[in-house]
Amino acid sequence: MISPVTPKWVEGTVVGQKRWTQTLFSLRVEADVAAFEAGQFAKLALAIGGEMVARPYSFVNAPNERPHEFYYVTLPDGPLTQRLCRLEAGDTVYLAPRPAGFLVLSEVPQAENLWLISTGTGIGPFLSILKTETPWQRFRQVVMVHAVRRAEELSYRESIERLAREHAEQLRALSFVSRETAVGSLSGRIPAAIEEGRLEAAAGTELSAKLSQVMICGNPEMVTDTSAALARRGMKKHRRREPGHITVENYW
Numbered sequence: 001m002i003s004p005v006t007p008k009w010v011e012g013t014v015v016g017q018k019r020w021t022q023t024l025f026s027l028r029v030e031a032d033v034a035a036f037e038a039g040q041f042a043k044l045a046l047a048i049g050g051e052m053v054a055r056p057y058s059f060v061n062a063p064n065e066r067p068h069e070f071y072y073v074t075l076p077d078g079p080l081t082q083r084l085c086r087l088e089a090g091d092t093v094y095l096a097p098r099p100a101g102f103l104v105l106s107e108v109p110q111a112e113n114l115w116l117i118s119t120g121t122g123i124g125p126f127l128s129i130l131k132t133e134t135p136w137q138r139f140r141q142v143v144m145v146h147a148v149r150r151a152e153e154l155s156y157r158e159s160i161e162r163l164a165r166e167h168a169e170q171l172r173a174l175s176f177v178s179r180e181t182a183v184g185s186l187s188g189r190i191p192a193a194i195e196e197g198r199l200e201a202a203a204g205t206e207l208s209a210k211l212s213q214v215m216i217c218g219n220p221e222m223v224t225d226t227s228a229a230l231a232r233r234g235m236k237k238h239r240r241r242e243p244g245h246i247t248v249e250n251y252w
């Protein structure tokens with residue numbers, strides 16, 4: 001009997017590409033990859049110079065939505081992103097057959113409130129999570145916090161407004177714009193706003209070891225600094241054998 005062998009790459013077909021700014025894009029792809037949990041990532045790959053160049057990208061779509069969607073920033077000399085942004089409908093992009101990752105609600109202990117903290121493209125996995133039923137069933141309050149340099153980088157505003165309408169009693173969506181003044185957004189950085197109590201005041205929700213679970217995604221320095229600010233409130237990394245309050249994913 002021939003044993004079934006999982007292929008190394010699944011061929012995906014680009015169905016569209018949205019350009020939000022000069023450097024921010026969302027790629028939509030039809031591909032037959034294994035089931036995933038909201039918050040996980042796929043590996044996208046292109047053949048470059050005879051080699052497959054692959055990088056992880058979080059799903060923005062909920063597990064039951066198609067096509068798959070990935071929100072990414074092009075890096076000035078980025079081998080993959082400089083090519084992803086040129087893909088058009090009908091083009092091929094390869095995906096690893098199995099999604100992966102631990103930034104998922106099944107890894108997060110029960111709490112009264114859930115904080116989803118991101119910078120830049122790190123908002124993607126949280127959009128996927130918020131499109132599922134789980135956070136609304138498990139947490140009394142959900143606070144989503146997204147920090148960007150400039151207001152034009154606040155992508156997915158319509159989706160966030162829709163979620164805020166659908167879950168008006170439970171969701172508070174906050175944004176930070178750090179390099180210009182933007183009406184409706186907080187200024188400065190997330191860790192300082194936690195220290196100063198500005199973040200909790202804006203959310204109207206307590207951020208504490210007693211009541212909260214926090215998921216953090218994006219810039220690794222932000223992840224470190226935010227974790228340190230939370231540690232000063234008695235919160236620590238969650239590990240299966242040592243339950244805590246913080247679940248993170250670094251993008252680089």
Ligand SMILES: Cc1cc2nc3c(=O)[nH]c(=O)nc-3n(C[C@H](O)[C@H](O)[C@H](O)COP(=O)(O)OP(=O)(O)OC[C@H]3O[C@@H](n4cnc5c(N)ncnc54)[C@H](O)[C@@H]3O)c2cc1C
Nearest residue numbers: 041055056057058071072073075078079080081121251252
């Ligand atoms: C688990 C995981 C999930 C990820 N999900 C996403 C995602 O959903 N969207 C996304 O845009 N990227 C995501 N990334 C980053 C992504 O995998 C690539 O590293 C990135 O797209 C750069 O690839 P590149 O080949 O163009 O450039 P590279 O040469 O690989 O990267 C150049 C440099 O750019 C910086 N960088 C990398 N990613 C980012 C980023 N997202 N924002 C700002 N600076 C960055 C780093 O300093 C990196 O060394 C994720 C990374 C991990 C580990």
Ligand SMILES: NC(=O)c1ccc[n+]([C@@H]2O[C@H](COP(=O)([O-])OP(=O)(O)OC[C@H]3O[C@@H](n4cnc5c(N)ncnc54)[C@H](OP(=O)(O)O)[C@@H]3O)[C@@H](O)[C@H]2O)c1
Nearest residue numbers: 073119120121147148149178179189190191219221222225
């Ligand atoms: N965004 C752009 O216009 C742009 C343009 C060209 C290239 N790029 C490339 O993209 C990469 C990332 O850019 P990005 O704008 O997506 O992400 P970013 O640099 O991670 O900035 C996103 C947000 O995170 C904040 N932040 C950065 N370090 C932090 C820390 N230690 N603690 C708390 N908050 C922190 C930033 O605040 P501060 O503003 O205070 O740093 C900003 O509000 C850059 O490294 C660059 O290579 C970006």
